[in-house]
Amino acid sequence: MDDLLSLFPPGSAPDADGMLRIGGCRADALAAEFGTPVLVVAEGAMRARAREYAGELAARWPRSRVVFASKAFPCTAVLRVMAEEGLGLDVAGGGEIVTALAAGADPALLVLHGNAKTDEEIAMASEHSIGLVVVDNADDVDRLEATVTEGRCQDVLVRVIPSVEAATHASVLTGHAGSKFGLAPAAAARLIGRIERSPRLRMRGLHAHVGSQILDVEPFARSVRALAALGEFPVYDLGGGLGARYTYDDRPPSVGAYLDALVGAAREHLPGHAELIIEPGRSMVAAAAATLYRVITVKRGERTFVAVDGGMGDNLEVALYGQRFEAAIAGRLDPAGGETVTLAGRHCESGDVLVDGVRLDAPRVGDLVAVPATGAYCHTLANNYNGNRRIPAVFAAGGIARLVVRRETWADLLARDVG
Ligand SMILES: Cc1ncc(COP(=O)(O)O)c(C=O)c1O
Numbered sequence: 001m002d003d004l005l006s007l008f009p010p011g012s013a014p015d016a017d018g019m020l021r022i023g024g025c026r027a028d029a030l031a032a033e034f035g036t037p038v039l040v041v042a043e044g045a046m047r048a049r050a051r052e053y054a055g056e057l058a059a060r061w062p063r064s065r066v067v068f069a070s071k072a073f074p075c076t077a078v079l080r081v082m083a084e085e086g087l088g089l090d091v092a093g094g095g096e097i098v099t100a101l102a103a104g105a106d107p108a109l110l111v112l113h114g115n116a117k118t119d120e121e122i123a124m125a126s127e128h129s130i131g132l133v134v135v136d137n138a139d140d141v142d143r144l145e146a147t148v149t150e151g152r153c154q155d156v157l158v159r160v161i162p163s164v165e166a167a168t169h170a171s172v173l174t175g176h177a178g179s180k181f182g183l184a185p186a187a188a189a190r191l192i193g194r195i196e197r198s199p200r201l202r203m204r205g206l207h208a209h210v211g212s213q214i215l216d217v218e219p220f221a222r223s224v225r226a227l228a229a230l231g232e233f234p235v236y237d238l239g240g241g242l243g244a245r246y247t248y249d250d251r252p253p254s255v256g257a258y259l260d261a262l263v264g265a266a267r268e269h270l271p272g273h274a275e276l277i278i279e280p281g282r283s284m285v286a287a288a289a290a291t292l293y294r295v296i297t298v299k300r301g302e303r304t305f306v307a308v309d310g311g312m313g314d315n316l317e318v319a320l321y322g323q324r325f326e327a328a329i330a331g332r333l334d335p336a337g338g339e340t341v342t343l344a345g346r347h348c349e350s351g352d353v354l355v356d357g358v359r360l361d362a363p364r365v366g367d368l369v370a371v372p373a374t375g376a377y378c379h380t381l382a383n384n385y386n387g388n389r390r391i392p393a394v395f396a397a398g399g400i401a402r403l404v405v406r407r408e409t410w411a412d413l414l415a416r417d418v419g
Helices: 027-034 043-058 076-084 096-103 120-126 139-148 187-195 219-228 255-269 282-288 317-322 412-416
Strands: 020-022 039-040 064-069 088-092 110-113 132-135 154-159 201-207 236-237 276-278 289-300 304-308 339-344 353-360 368-372 393-397 399-404
Touching: 020 110, 020 368, 027 039, 027 076, 027 289, 027 368, 027 393, 027 399, 039 043, 039 353, 039 399, 043 064, 043 076, 043 088, 043 276, 064 282, 076 088, 076 096, 076 399, 088 096, 096 120, 120 139, 132 139, 132 236, 139 187, 139 201, 154 187, 187 201, 219 255, 255 276, 255 339, 282 289, 353 368
Parallel strands: 039 393, 064 088, 064 276, 088 110, 110 132, 132 154, 154 201, 201 236, 236 276, 304 339
Antiparallel strands: 039 289, 289 304, 289 368, 339 353, 393 399
C-alpha cells in the first residue's frame, strides 16, 4: 500500500474507511462534485516541487533561473503557481504565450521555443517584449530581423544539437544527431556569427535539450560538454528532461542528484559568471496529480477488461509513448488480494488502454479508479476523439477543492463546427 501511495501526490492517504484523499479531499467527494473523469492536482505538492527545484538550483549555481516548461501543463492556474513561486516559463508557440500572459507571468521571464515559429508568433514575442527567443534555424533570424522594431534589441539563444542519445522513447528524444530541433554545432557557429553582427538581435547564449523522461543523469552532463565547444556566452539554457516516477519500478534521480550532475558539468565546462537556466516540465508536475475515472463495465473472459469513462482522450501518453502507469480502486487501495486486469479506455482503438496488467481489488461497475502521476502532458494532449469532452482539472489543497479548468460541454464540441 505504501508503494502505491508513493506514486500519488505527496500527502495522499486513505481516509478511515479506506477512501483515497488527495490534497486532503476524498476521491468520492471530488467525483460527486466535479464528475468523472477528473484530473485532481494537489496544489501543495506542486508548489513544494517548484520550491525544491528553485532552492536546489540556487544552492548550486546562484546566477540561475528555473523556467517551467509550460507545455507539460498549460493552464493559467498552474502557470500562476509557477509565476508566484518565482519561476519563468518556457512557451512553445502563440497558444502558450497567450496562456502565460493570461496567468499574469512577467513577459521578461518567458523563453520562446519552437522549431517552426510563425510570423505571428515572432511578432507576438516582439509585441510583448518576451525575454528570450530561442533561435532554432536561420529563418527565425530572418523573421526576427524583419519584425523587431527599430531601437529595440531582442535577446536570443541559439539551440544547439548536443548529439546526445538518452535512453527514452524515440518520440521524445531531441538531442540526437539528426534531430529536427536546433542546429548542429557547425551550423550553429555560423548563425551565431550572423546574430552577433545583427543590429536588432543580441546574442545571449546557447540552449540544449536532450529529451524527456530521462532516468539517468549522465546524458545531461554530456550535453553541457557539447555546448562548451562553441565558445563562452553569458547565458546557458540546459533544457529539461528529468524523468518522473510513473510505476513501482521507476527510480528517477532526485532533483538534487540531477542538478549535481548538470551543475557539476557546468562548473567543469562553462564560464563561472554565466547564468544557468533549466526548463523542467514533466518532473515538475507529473507526480502532483492523479486522474479519477468511473468503472463503466467489467468484462471477464480470456482477459478481464475493466473499462472506464475516459482513456486516450484524457491520457495520450500511453498510446503515444507506451508510457506505463499504475492504478488502484480509490476506495480499496490495497491490491494484495486483487486480480490482474487490463484497465481499458472507452475509445475506438485497441491501443486505448490505460494500464495493461494492473492489480485491482475486486473491480466492479461504479467503482472509482485512480491513476497516479497524470500531472504532465495529460491535460495538454487531451483531445476530442470520439466526441470526447475534455476533462476538468481541479486544485485540491487542505481539504478544499476548486475547479481550475471546466469540463467541455456538448456545445463546446459543436462551437467551432460552422457547417
Ligand atoms: C525545449 C524544451 N525544454 C523543456 C522541455 C521539458 O521537458 P520535460 O517535460 O521532459 O522536462 C521540453 C519538452 O520536451 C522542450 O522541448
